[in-house]
Amino acid sequence: MADIEDFETGENAANTPQATTGELVGTLTSLGISLDFETTSMYRGTVVSGGTRVLADIGDAGRGRRKVEFTLSEADLPSGTYPLPSEKIKNVLYAMQPNNEGAIKTYPVKSGEFVLVNRAPELYLAGHFRFETHPVENLAYLVAVHRFEIKGQN
Template identity: 50%
Template sequence: MTDIKDFEPDESELHATTGEMVGLAIPMRQGLALHFESTFLYRSAIHVYASMEGPEPAILSKVEFTLAEANLPSGTYTLPSDKIKNVLYAIWWRGDGASKTYYAKSGQFVLINRWSELYLAGNFKFETDAVDNTAYSVTINKFELRGDY
């Protein structure tokens, strides 16, 4: 299981890329939707991190996943899949250092993987445990990642 204390990737910035991740955190018993966008999106050859602000300022959160292989064929993949591993949403409370990790309930992604280009797009859905009597449905409505090898 990934440790959220390793929140900042320590790999080379040479692998940094452009990207966007947009979604909603919705308390399951309330009508309020908390929108978020990633503060950075990062990829190495096979690993993607996106850290996000919110859903509250005292909370850090991230989405992370790993492609099963660097030369995974281009195509559309639906979760669960052995081609994309450890699709998770993790939250960390700044005050007490507590953390929790949730794995994707559903989702899909499109991959274009060429020798000089990587493109990923898709969506994931996670459901959290109750925190202060509120459970969240976290939906990554859209993510898009482009990069060059």
């Protein structure tokens, strides 16, 4: 399970701006209620396996902290359309910390599709994706990221 430090994107411990820039725009829907989000608070880093982890802090919205996250299995994963879940695009999830207190609730992907533009070795990723989550405590989400673009790496 993720911990709260995962939400602290955009700055490192020394409060120095990071090299990652980008934008993620989308809609989060549950129980027929939709919440639009747009963020420039992005993180991109390398994972031990050689892949690339990306997360976006999609804001507080008065209901707690929220993030969308995914991991490319390879930094140079080819551009294309991938079904979700996938061995190529892993750990696709939506997570939230209700009221900014207590445990983080993580909603992993149940099904969806991911369209990726990867200009490796240039540090540039873009695309869009949409997924349904597995329910947690009888609540599931539809996450639609209409577009994302990320440049650089932390």
